[in-house]
Amino acid sequence: MLNIFDLKKNYGDTEVLKNITIRIDDGEVVCIIGPSGSGKSTFLRCLNLLEVPTSGKIYYNGSILDEDLDSKRMRREVGMVFQKFNLFPMFTVLKNIMYAPIHVKKMKKKDAEILAHSLLKKVGLDNKANAYPMQLSGGQQQRVAIARALAMQPKLLLFDEPTSALDPELVGEVLNVMRDLKKDGMSMVVVTHEMGFARDVSDRVVFMDKGYIVEEGCPADIFNHPKEERTQRFLNRVLGGM
Amino acid sequence: MDNLLSQLHFATVGQYLVPSLIDGVGIVLEATFFGFILATIVGVFIAVGRLFGWKPIKIFLYVFLEIIRGTPLLVQLVYIYYVVPLIINLLAGMLGYKTDMQIAPLTAGIAGLAINYGCYMSEVVRAGIIAVDKGQMEAALVLGFGKYEALFRIVMPQALRSIIPSLGNYLVMMIKDTSLLAYVAVNELLLRTQTYASQTFYTIEAYSYLAIAYLILSVPLSHCVKFIEYKLSSSSR
Numbered sequence: 484m485l486n487i488f489d490l491k492k493n494y495g496d497t498e499v500l501k502n503i504t505i506r507i508d509d510g511e512v513v514c515i516i517g518p519s520g521s522g523k524s525t526f527l528r529c530l531n532l533l534e535v536p537t538s539g540k541i542y543y544n545g546s547i548l549d550e551d552l553d554s555k556r557m558r559r560e561v562g563m564v565f566q567k568f569n570l571f572p573m574f575t576v577l578k579n580i581m582y583a584p585i586h587v588k589k590m591k592k593k594d595a596e597i598l599a600h601s602l603l604k605k606v607g608l609d610n611k612a613n614a615y616p617m618q619l620s621g622g623q624q625q626r627v628a629i630a631r632a633l634a635m636q637p638k639l640l641l642f643d644e645p646t647s648a649l650d651p652e653l654v655g656e657v658l659n660v661m662r663d664l665k666k667d668g669m670s671m672v673v674v675t676h677e678m679g680f681a682r683d684v685s686d687r688v689v690f691m692d693k694g695y696i697v698e699e700g701c702p703a704d705i706f707n708h709p710k711e712e713r714t715q716r717f718l719n720r721v722l723g724g725m
Numbered sequence: 726m727d728n729l730l731s732q733l734h735f736a737t738v739g740q741y742l743v744p745s746l747i748d749g750v751g752i753v754l755e756a757t758f759f760g761f762i763l764a765t766i767v768g769v770f771i772a773v774g775r776l777f778g779w780k781p782i783k784i785f786l787y788v789f790l791e792i793i794r795g796t797p798l799l800v801q802l803v804y805i806y807y808v809v810p811l812i813i814n815l816l817a818g819m820l821g822y823k824t825d826m827q828i829a830p831l832t833a834g835i836a837g838l839a840i841n842y843g844c845y846m847s848e849v850v851r852a853g854i855i856a857v858d859k860g861q862m863e864a865a866l867v868l869g870f871g872k873y874e875a876l877f878r879i880v881m882p883q884a885l886r887s888i889i890p891s892l893g894n895y896l897v898m899m900i901k902d903t904s905l906l907a908y909v910a911v912n913e914l915l916l917r918t919q920t921y922a923s924q925t926f927y928t929i930e931a932y933s934y935l936a937i938a939y940l941i942l943s944v945p946l947s948h949c950v951k952f953i954e955y956k957l958s959s960s961s962r
């Protein structure tokens with residue numbers, strides 16, 4: 484689905500991403516973990532060209548991505564969910580979800596509405612269709628944001644710390660929705676600090692530090708037998724209490 | 726006091742000047758209406774160009790802005806009305822065409838107001854766009870909207886809440902600044918008053934009526950603007 488070769492990203496003189504090479508397969512759930520400032524968000528944002536890589540190549544389904552030509556087309560197929568939800572505050576929940584299908588995909592309003600309701604049901608918020616984002620809890624907003632992304636029927640979903648802005652008691656409802664997506668076979672790349680989720684749900688865990696992919700592998704290997712010392716130290720620190 | 730008033734002729738002056746001023750209000754409103762709409766369009770274009778445009782366009786707009794903000798509106802009006810036609814005629818002459826182009830006074834006035842106010846208003850629009858959370862633009866982009874679609878569908882409507890009140894203040898300023906159009910032969914309130922006063926020497930009365938006319942125009946308008954501002958800030962969503 485995605486092939487990334489030798490991706491680099493600099494901000495001025497600081498190299499934030501250094502020689503990232505990785506493959507994301509169809510139907511795969513990849514979790515990216517790592518300390519703050521290691522470049523996880525930057526990497527994720529390079530995947531849909533929200534940030535323009537300094538160098539390197541990204542192949543999407545076999546064809547190379549060029550910033551100007553393809554970002555719009557590609558973004559119709561690759562959804563993204565943000566830490567801070569970024570719902571459109573002036574629209575109702577329903578309109579948030581219907582908006583892109585109607586205006587980007589030129590879907591008929593009736594069809595978009597049916598789709599939006601079915602997605603709201605899927606994320607357990609069918610009763611909130613006419614509420615405004617401000618009237619919802621963080622967890623509910625994030626579930627709407629997921630529904631909004633799903634409305635474009637993406638082939639891949641990117642998540643940037645989808646639960647980091649949530650009160651602890653609301654984290655579960657969002658993670659459950661994401662677990663359901665995995666069951667449906669959705670391909671996902673998830674930047675997360677939720678180690679439990681990474682261990683249980685992902686097919687592959689990628690550990691990033693200081694702009695490098697230090698180690699990647701199946702969750703059991705990474706969590707139980709990390710090869711790299713840096714991975715061990717990071718896991719000891721974040722799993723210290725577990 | 727009694728003595729002073731008895732020396733003035735407000736009633737006489739009013740009989741002639743007030744109807745003339747009322748006539749002139751139409752021109753003031755016309756200049757303000759079109760001037761303001763065009764200024765808003767100019768302001769949005771400059772703001773968007775400076776934020777999202779191609780690098781040379783950004784530089785061009787910045788220089789243009791400096792020129793307009795560095796010169797008085799009155800000079801710009803005079804320039805548009807008297808100088809621009811001369812330049813065009815001169816250039817046409819060099820190409821072998823004989824032209825005698827002129828710009829209608831009101832057209833020149835509206836153009837001057839639109840350009841001058843557009844530049845100042847562009848800063849308001851720009852600040853309003855910048856103030857909207859960057860995540861809104863990104864959310865629209867990742868749904869497949871283009872940059873300008875995202876801007877005008879998602880970001881602008883949110884920016885308007887902070888833009889509209891400040892633009893309202895420019896509207897009130899503009900209605901008063903239409904008095905400058907007198908210098909490019911627009912027969913608005915000031916020119917009418919000047920003409921009348923210089924013929925009759927009822928200077929005190931004539932200009933007092935003029936001042937009152939502007940008060941009647943601008944005070945209600947500025948209260949409308951304040952009301953809209955209040956409405957926008959109290960409806961929080």
Ligand SMILES: Nc1ncnc2c1ncn2[C@@H]1O[C@H](COP(=O)(O)OP(=O)(O)OP(=O)(O)O)[C@@H](O)[C@H]1O
Nearest residue numbers: 494497499517518519520521522523524525526644
């Ligand atoms: N627009 C920018 N300009 C300059 N530096 C930036 C910019 N965005 C990110 N950085 C720097 O790049 C580095 C990586 O940032 P990034 O947000 O990708 O890290 P992260 O792994 O997502 O961290 P966190 O867990 O805190 O979200 C940081 O050192 C950050 O300061």
Ligand SMILES: [Mg+2]
Nearest residue numbers: 523524525644
């Ligand atoms: Mg981050």
